[in-house]
Amino acid sequence: MGETVPFPKNYEWYKKEAMECFLSGRMEDSIPFFEEAYRLEQDELLNTNYTTALYQIGEYEKAKEIADDKYSFYESEESLALFYTAILIKCHLFLQAEQALLFRKKKYPLTDTSEANWTAVQSLLEEEQAKIELEKQQRIQYLLKESYSLGDKSFAKQSAIMKELEEIPLELFIEAVRPILANPYVNGIVKATAIERLAFEKVQGSFDIYWMKEKRSIQPCTLTSIKKHKIVQEVMFLLSERIEQTNPSLYQAMVQEVSLHFFMLYPFIEEVITSPTEWVGLYQKRYSESNQIEESDYETNEMNRWMQKVEQELMDLT
Structure with missing residues (x-):
């Protein structure tokens, strides 16, 4: 008779195809079917399977979005609360995850098994936090290195790097902008952006700057922002x-x-x-x-x- 053709709004067919892929470990293949089925009917069990598939392929933000549709359901069982906390961790919502870990001590009676499960989630939190901190420090070191050769890059690249530099701690920012300000090939707009943060932070001391083909020096603590000038x-x-x-x-x-x-x-x-x-x-x-x-x-x-x-x-x- 040939392959079954799904009718429009055929929830059961999409669900069947999704679960066949899911149970055979083909998570990536299951997503389109889960998506269509869930669009038609927001079933709680379908929600957890869909969320699990998304989690398994690393689509953590989407997994949280779907799980949030049935948030009270995830709070109703300890296993689901464990899973939801893991999603929070993978989304780097560390504060919410820490609060969830504290809350579970009051809500769920601890057995040896549940204690081991929550300890595993706590370990996942600590590992993810350490991973993010390491990546952050590595990125800062990359930006500091790039600051010495910023003049060799396009204006778009210079601006992108400066945007990231604005987010790093002030002490490291000061270290990065000194070579930037003194570089004759860094765009003046990028330099102005750096100086505005120095001025906002009332940074003391003198900074050498190459401005309009002239070597000058500035005292950021004496400056105002462009807008307030x-x-x-x-x-x-x-x-x-x-x-x-x-x-x-x-x-x-x-x-x-x-x-x-x-x-x-x-x-x-x-x-x-x-x-x-x-x-x-x-x-x-x-x-x-x-x-x-x-x-x-x-x-x-x-x-x-x-x-x-x-x-x-x-x-x-x-």
């Missing part, structure tokens, strides 16, 4: 006042460009933008049909040269 706030206010109401789309385009320039100029914004009004005027002229600058206006000319220099730096470093 007085000149930045004045420029953004003027842009909003002059352009936002009359031309919102132009305003958004200008804000993106201005923000990018601030990152490139940080932490020496005040040395370049000596007049927020004239700086905004330069942007207006750049976006208008006539962008000629009066030769007699020395200050504006000087800032215009800086604006061109920033744009060249962006082209060179990206």
Whole structure:
């Protein structure tokens, strides 16, 4: 008669196929059938088998998602509570797992067998925590090594590494950013990101920095963030006042460009933008049909040269 063709919403057929794969150890093959069956009927036994299959193939987040559908059921039996705690551990939800281990002492009467089972789960927790800590330390050492050659990488890679560095302990972050700030080939936006954290943490001491083809030094504890910088706030206010109401789309385009320039100029914004009004005027002229600058206006000319220099730096470093 040929192979059975499942009808739409044929729960029993999907369940049968899922369990045949499951019981023969073919967990990966069982997943599509479990998924279809569970979509049609959220049976408790099906839930535990589906969750087990997901756990066995390493799909821990999905396993927790399915188990959570029947959370009270998993709390109803000690064996299921053991399994759910193991899922928490594999999802690296260590605090929840530790709380579950404490809770079981009050809820379930301990026998020799259950004590051994919970001890095994406790060992799994400790092993997983140690594994994650080791991986974390290895990743930090990799990032520290990469910080010395960050200038050899693309802007996208530089940004990705800096994003990770921002999450490491401050002492190690300071160690990593010193070579980054002094490297002439690291993008100015990446350097600004590093300096902002140093400033936020009020880090003491001096840091050498290669900024706009100049060797300089900074004291992070004396700096503010870009957003809170007085000149930045004045420029953004003027842009909003002059352009936002009359031309919102132009305003958004200008804000993106201005923000990018601030990152490139940080932490020496005040040395370049000596007049927020004239700086905004330069942007207006750049976006208008006539962008000629009066030769007699020395200050504006000087800032215009800086604006061109920033744009060249962006082209060179990206």
